[in-house]
Amino acid sequence: MNGLRIGVVGAGIVGASCALALAREGHEVTVFDPHRPGGPHAASHGNGGWISPASILPMSSPGLWKKIPGYLLDRQGPLALRVSSLPWLMPWLWRFVRAGSTWDKVRATAMSLHRLLHDAPDRHREFAQWAHAGHLLHHTGLLYVYPHRGAFEADAMAWQLRRELGVSWVELEGDALQARAPALPRAGQLGLWVPEGAWCSDPGDYVRLLLQAAQRLGAEHRQAQVKGLQLHQGRCTGVLTDPGPCGFDRVLITAGIDSPQLARQAGDVLPLASERGYHVVLPHAALDLPIPIMPSDGRMANTMTPQGLRLAGQVELARPGADPDWARAGVLLAHARRTYPALNPDARRQDLSRWMGHRPSTPDGLPVIGPSPACEGLWYACGHGHVGLAAAARTALWVTQGISVSSSGTLPGDWPEFGIGRFA
Numbered sequence: 001m002n003g004l005r006i007g008v009v010g011a012g013i014v015g016a017s018c019a020l021a022l023a024r025e026g027h028e029v030t031v032f033d034p035h036r037p038g039g040p041h042a043a044s045h046g047n048g049g050w051i052s053p054a055s056i057l058p059m060s061s062p063g064l065w066k067k068i069p070g071y072l073l074d075r076q077g078p079l080a081l082r083v084s085s086l087p088w089l090m091p092w093l094w095r096f097v098r099a100g101s102t103w104d105k106v107r108a109t110a111m112s113l114h115r116l117l118h119d120a121p122d123r124h125r126e127f128a129q130w131a132h133a134g135h136l137l138h139h140t141g142l143l144y145v146y147p148h149r150g151a152f153e154a155d156a157m158a159w160q161l162r163r164e165l166g167v168s169w170v171e172l173e174g175d176a177l178q179a180r181a182p183a184l185p186r187a188g189q190l191g192l193w194v195p196e197g198a199w200c201s202d203p204g205d206y207v208r209l210l211l212q213a214a215q216r217l218g219a220e221h222r223q224a225q226v227k228g229l230q231l232h233q234g235r236c237t238g239v240l241t242d243p244g245p246c247g248f249d250r251v252l253i254t255a256g257i258d259s260p261q262l263a264r265q266a267g268d269v270l271p272l273a274s275e276r277g278y279h280v281v282l283p284h285a286a287l288d289l290p291i292p293i294m295p296s297d298g299r300m301a302n303t304m305t306p307q308g309l310r311l312a313g314q315v316e317l318a319r320p321g322a323d324p325d326w327a328r329a330g331v332l333l334a335h336a337r338r339t340y341p342a343l344n345p346d347a348r349r350q351d352l353s354r355w356m357g358h359r360p361s362t363p364d365g366l367p368v369i370g371p372s373p374a375c376e377g378l379w380y381a382c383g384h385g386h387v388g389l390a391a392a393a394r395t396a397l398w399v400t401q402g403i404s405v406s407s408s409g410t411l412p413g414d415w416p417e418f419g420i421g422r423f424a
């Protein structure tokens with residue numbers, strides 16, 4: 001079933017990857033996005049750049065509910081909840097807490113994320129080759145760092161699960177850790193080097209190049225917002241934009257945090273909340289960071305980018321439209337100061353840049369990938385939460401395979417845990 005007319009709504013990392021994979025299959029692709037692909041409006045612009053096969057643990061884990069009061073009060077911690085947003089967040093939070101209420105549930109989610117991420121670096125290598133973006137990807141491995149062995153042991157369950165699922169790592173201490181991460185202080189810390197891991201030094205530019213590659217294959221980018229879906233007798237026949245309606249054989253929703261409005265119109269339930277994250281970029285950090293580092297106590301990705309050292313992290317749950325809390329960016333900076341004694345002391349006064357983005361997060365930590373049960377011809381690839389960059393290439397391959405087979409069929413491998421029907 002080649003050569004379908006496919007409308008892709010949203011050109012973040014997921015939409016751009018899907019557009020490229022679909023165009024390579026010979027489909028006639030039109031991508032809608034009112035913004036510059038890879039620009040700062042999108043989550044795909046400012047993320048930590050990690051493409052890690054180890055990112056398989058969901059945020060929700062047993063006992064989380066006991067910590068919620070602390071998250072409401074602690075303005076310095078890696079997870080914050082805005083009190084004023086609680087009424088809006090409650091239904092999502094309830095599902096979120098339940099999704100991780102037992103280790104069996106966490107294990108099941110980790111297994112699903114493992115299917116999505118186990119070969120993420122290789123899949124991205126392929127996509128980057130197609131897009132002439134190889135210079136943005138680095139296959140050096142990734143480094144998780146604990147302040148001491150005791151902290152790692154407190155997190156043992158998560159690493160045991162990773163080991164069970166085939167994620168491998170090398171423990172590094174003392175000189176061996178220093179050799180990989182000269183910026184870390186000498187004493188006491190434990191590093192876990194995940195050699196399979198890769199990273200992207202400019203995630204926004206990667207999106208731009210992926211979309212450009214799709215355009216070379218005939219895809220069109222229309223700088224327009226999709227205002228609604230064109231529906232006819234239980235079928236999605238196109239999209240509505242300001243210049244007018246556009247007809248398609250298939251419509252794929254890849255609109256990140258804005259996907260639920262379109263899903264609702266089709267009769268699908270898509271419970272997404274924004275897990276807002278922040279970044280700070282220090283143009284003159286004066287640090288040697290040959291591979292990215294994730295300090296466990298700061299839960300942030302520290303990654304070198306062409307603009308400088310990017311500190312990306314924090315989770316803040318707040319209702320849509322709430323103002324950014326730039327104090328969160330200050331927390332990232334303060335943490336970096338503690339982690340890297342050699343960080344340029346003038347960093348705070350430099351022209352650092354700050355950014356806030358919306359992780360499009362489902363309560364169970366799994367993305368939505370697959371056809372709409374409510375509306376024929378409509379597909380979803382959204383809700384990738386913390387792993388949208390890492391998972392984009394595999395997502396695009398699944399969507400392309402699924403769409404090419406049938407309009408309402410299942411994903412290759414038939415994995416219902418990714419289907420939107422789980423929220424009905």
Ligand SMILES: Cc1cc2nc3c(=O)[nH]c(=O)nc-3n(C[C@H](O)[C@H](O)[C@H](O)COP(=O)(O)OP(=O)(O)OC[C@H]3O[C@@H](n4cnc5c(N)ncnc54)[C@H](O)[C@@H]3O)c2cc1C
Binds near residue numbers: 049
């Ligand atoms: C601080 C932070 C750090 C992160 N670190 C990592 C990391 O290291 N590794 C990783 O894998 N992930 C990471 N993530 C998560 C990752 O960035 C997201 O999961 C991913 O970018 C989501 O991509 P997306 O394409 O679904 O959404 P987006 O990038 O938000 O793109 C959605 C696009 O849809 C467009 N759109 C919306 N509505 C419409 C409409 N109606 N019509 C047309 N277009 C529309 C928007 O303009 C936008 O361009 C991080 C996120 C944050 C915030």
